Amino acid sequence: MKTRTTEHLVPHTVDGKTRMIPIPVEAPAPPRDWDHLVLRGVTVIAAVVLAASVVWSTASIGDLLNRAVIEPAAYGAAIVFDLAWIACMAVEWLARYDDDRAALPRKAGNLALVVAMLAIGAHGKIAGYWEIGIVGALVSALAKGLWTVVLRHQTPPLDARTRAWIQGELADAGASLALIPVRRQLQRAEAQVQAERAAIASPDADPDQSGQSTDDPAADPEPPAAGPMTIKDAVRTALDSGIREPDRVLAYVRKVADANAKADTVNRYIRLAS
Structure with a gap:
């Protein structure tokens, strides 16, 4: 019978400390495949x-x-x-x-x-x-x-049930992989929405109160306030009501939307709406 030399791990203790060390062992060689x-x-x-x-x-x-x-x-x-x-x-x-x-x-x-x-x-x-x-x-x-x-x-030959089980496992793994880019897209979209909201709501600079309009305010009555408004909605409402002067639009925005609204923010919305 043919044999071959292999290594087995056996415990060996020195000075009270035990370690597993390899030792050569003669074992029967498996038949040739x-x-x-x-x-x-x-x-x-x-x-x-x-x-x-x-x-x-x-x-x-x-x-x-x-x-x-x-x-x-x-x-x-x-x-x-x-x-x-x-x-x-x-x-x-x-x-x-x-x-x-x-x-x-x-x-x-x-x-x-x-x-x-x-x-x-x-x-x-x-x-x-x-x-x-x-x-x-x-x-x-x-x-x-x-x-x-x-x-x-x-x-390897597989029966129909085993193939169906493997396909189900692969489908579950594929669904998990497909959700990864979808979640990334959702996170990017939510981040863009939050950034847009923050940019719209944040003030840009101190208002410039000089150069008030000399027109008669009674000539163009201010539109009535219709519930809580954002700065953008207030600017749109003022423009739709015929108020075109930036100072008057700013005054209306501070009245119905935000008392601390900045002139630069209001002017930007006016330019976007024009």
């Missing part, structure tokens, strides 16, 4: 096939596009054909526990693969070797097919 080794080997093979597919399709499609554009642009665009279905395959793997979410990246990946195969086939036809175009297109199909088999093998 051939299933894991085979899966690792298959994954390496799939990675090599995928790399070869990307190189081949990029060279083929790049040569096709190079007939119309410069070489860097042609080969830069050519690699997109394979990266598209590879990315979709990766997203499909991430959504492996939710068939509904995995359906879209699966369809998009198959569509991107077909487009890449058609481009490789077109290059073979234009080059005069349609057989090479067909075989080259099959390289990408084999690479995606192999990775699909490997990923499906590593996906």
Whole structure:
């Protein structure tokens, strides 16, 4: 029987103080996990096939596009054909526990693969070797097919109830994440409302009492007060009643709204209402 050396922690006391120290211990070695080794080997093979597919399709499609554009642009665009279905395959793997979410990246990946195969086939036809175009297109199909088999093998089988439970958990987590930006927006909106209210209610500067109007106050009687008013409402009421002189508007505002209203604040509302 094969053995291996491992370390176990045992108590050791020196001068009345005990510590756990590691000591080497011979233990039976577990049997070799051939299933894991085979899966690792298959994954390496799939990675090599995928790399070869990307190189081949990029060279083929790049040569096709190079007939119309410069070489860097042609080969830069050519690699997109394979990266598209590879990315979709990766997203499909991430959504492996939710068939509904995995359906879209699966369809998009198959569509991107077909487009890449058609481009490789077109290059073979234009080059005069349609057989090479067909075989080259099959390289990408084999690479995606192999990775699909490997990923499906590593996906644990789940019954319908377990899948529904997982989807419910993911939905709850998604709702919690979605509430974070919503709460931030609400806080920003409330802060803006409070700042606006504070700006409207706060005085700006001392009033200037000079230059009182020489017009007869009786010519334009003041409108009656209609309950509590803000400075802004009082200014609007005075203007709607025909009072245009800033001093008279200020006097009316101090009478019906705020006895300490500032001239600059009232003048600002007059300009906004004009």
